[in-house]
Amino acid sequence: AQTVTQSQPEMSVQEAETVTLSCTYDTSESDYYLFWYKQPPSRQMILVIRQEAYKQQNATENRFSVNFQKAAKSFSLKISDSQLGDAAMYFCAYRRRANNLFFGTGTRLTVIP
Amino acid sequence: DAGVIQSPRHEVTEMGQEVTLRCKPISGHDYLFWYRQTMMRGLELLIYFNNNVPIDDSGMPEDRFSAKMPNASFSTLKIQPSEPRDSAVYFCASSLSGRGPQETQYFGPGTRLLVL
Numbered sequence: 001a002q003t004v005t006q007s008q009p010e011m012s013v014q015e016a017e018t019v020t021l022s023c024t025y026d027t028s029e030s031d032y033y034l035f036w037y038k039q040p041p042s043r044q045m046i047l048v049i050r051q052e053a054y055k056q057q058n059a060t061e062n063r064f065s066v067n068f069q070k071a072a073k074s075f076s077l078k079i080s081d082s083q084l085g086d087a088a089m090y091f092c093a094y095r096r097r098a099n100n101l102f103f104g105t106g107t108r109l110t111v112i113p
Numbered sequence: 114d115a116g117v118i119q120s121p122r123h124e125v126t127e128m129g130q131e132v133t134l135r136c137k138p139i140s141g142h143d144y145l146f147w148y149r150q151t152m153m154r155g156l157e158l159l160i161y162f163n164n165n166v167p168i169d170d171s172g173m174p175e176d177r178f179s180a181k182m183p184n185a186s187f188s189t190l191k192i193q194p195s196e197p198r199d200s201a202v203y204f205c206a207s208s209l210s211g212r213g214p215q216e217t218q219y220f221g222p223g224t225r226l227l228v229l
Contacts, residue, residue: 033216043150043202045220052216091156098210100146100169101218103156 002027004094006104013082014112020067021077021107023092030054032096034068034075039089039106048090051075079109087111115139117221119205125227131193134224137186138207146206146218147180147190156204162188163210195228202226 003026013019025034036048051059051068059066063083067076079086092104118137126132138145146161160170165182173180177196182188192199202225206218 035217037220043223043225045204045206045223047217047219050214050217095216095218097216098144098163100158100161101148101156101206102158105155 002029002094002096002102004092004102004104006092006107008107009105010108010110012110012112013079013086015082015084017082018078018080019082019109021079021090021092021109023075023077023104025073025075025092025094025102027073027094027096029096032094034066035093035095035101036064036066036075036077037091037093037103038086039091040087045091049077082111084111084113117205117207117219119203119221119224121224122222123225123227125229126195127229128196129194130228131191132195132199132226132228134190134192134203134205134226136188136190136205136221138188138205139219140186141209142207142219143185143210144208144218145182145188146204146208147188148204148206150202150204150223151200159190159203192226195226197228200226200228 032053034051038046063080089106093101120135147159150156158172160180162182180190202223204223205221208218
């Protein structure tokens with residue numbers, strides 16, 4: 001069974017600083033996708049970044065980047081130049097091809113002004 | 114595109130009543146997912162459809178829950194009768210089939226259900 005583990009229930013970062021959120025997953029598949037979703041207090045699930053397992057290059061979206069270590073089954077999210085608007089719950093998620101998402105338990109990120 | 118649309122956004126009902134949640138996926142998407150979010154269980158899949166056909170309903174809690182997708186642009190999740198433990202945020206999401214970016218699921222705003 002696929003499992004996604006986020007070992008940091010809460011994290012905090014100073015505004016303009018960098019923070020890294022951790023995620024590990026367990027799978028026997030070789031073709032899969034990994035995602036980070038952001039959930040602000042509005043509860044909306046917002047896609048932050050996506051990584052295809054068949055790609056070796058780490059995905060980057062502006063201030064957000066990932067460190068994808070396929071052999072270690074690790075998928076961390078780095079937020080650079082943190083902003084107040086980055087404060088939210090962050091969920092790591094795994095998806096086998098053409099299948100549903102499996103979510104981690106989330107990390108609540110606080111940004112300190 | 115308007116994104117995934119869900120209605121209602123909030124629903125308060127009394128135990129024993131029937132509740133119907135609605136979802137309109139992004140036009141052209143052939144996968145539709147229903148997820149539930151609770152404090153105790155986090156985000157979990159209830160059911161998903163491909164081309165209007167249910168593929169996996171193993172997450173549906175019990176017979177009180179049912180889901181339909183009569184056409185490519187509409188799906189419903191029904192709870193009858195509702196119970197207080199059904200209180201949660203229910204999300205609908207959709208995606209395309211294929212590889213790469215198509216595998217991204219886009220979520221609706223959710224329906225916050227409170228059963229008294």
